[in-house]
Amino acid sequence: MDEKEAARAAVREFLTTRRARVTPSDAGLPHQGTRRRVKGLRREEVALLAGVSPEYYVRLERGQATGPSAGVVDAVAEVLRLDEDERAHLDRLLAALTPAARKRSRRAAKDLVTPGIRVLLDSMDHLPAVVFNGRFDILAVNTLGHALLAPMYDLPGRPNSARFLFLDEPRARDLFPEWDRIAADTVAMLRIEAGRHPDDPALTELIGQLATRSSEFRTRWATNDVRAHRAGTKTFRHPLIGEVTLPYENFRVDAASGQVLNVYTPQPGTPEADAIRLLASWNADNQRNNNATAGTSSRNPDD
16 A cells, blocks of 8 residues: 555544444434444535535545645534544644655654753652653653563563553553553554654554554554543552552653653652652662672672
8 A cells, every 4th residue: 555545544544433433313413213334424424514515525534635624624523523632633644645744754753862851861760750752662761760660671672662561461451450541542642643654664563563463452443543642640550569540741852753751740748659759769779789789790709
């Protein structure tokens, strides 16, 4: 499939799945009493409600409409009940149909973490902090973040949160009691990244690997759900500090890199903050023991 056909397929799959979610009763259409062969709205019903011709909506859904106006896209988005993330994703998919946008998408996002960000990470010695790219590769982490996410480092290659969730599923479910929610969110954010960078070979390889080896990933990928990085909470079942629910904040490192700084931010004086302080204490003791062992093993036995 060439780039143009891939861009059209992305539009078609997204609009088809959004259309399937909206029933005629949801849209305020009268019950017709006939057996329906499609789940959700028919194309002609979307066209009627959006105020466009059925022929034009068919071309739009197939990715064949040339430069749809903002008013038309607004009307379709309202009929399909797109939320903010979904509407932004649709705009990106439609923009990707133009040759200029496809050319821009070939520019690979940079995975280099700047020295300034590394200084920032190291300065946060009391909060777990991680830098991800849009593919969920861990590009940089402070010592406390490494201790919190240690199981992710056992898979070969660069640590990747999505790969850990779906290819090391039993251990991922042990670490994340709310695995289903986190898995759905991760796939939805990968969908957005695929819309931004459809020609990223590393992203294509990752999605292909996950789809081939994980039925859980395939099921979620087929929904075409999208979700942006936002603040929230994540529950861990950690072997050292037990089960703890940590709030987190996401910060864009810069607009060009696509990197996200993920910082876990328990409020001072809470049990969650105490758990992180315990993890920090254990991590410091472990590092001291490792340094002592390394120093002993490096001595000349004849000294």
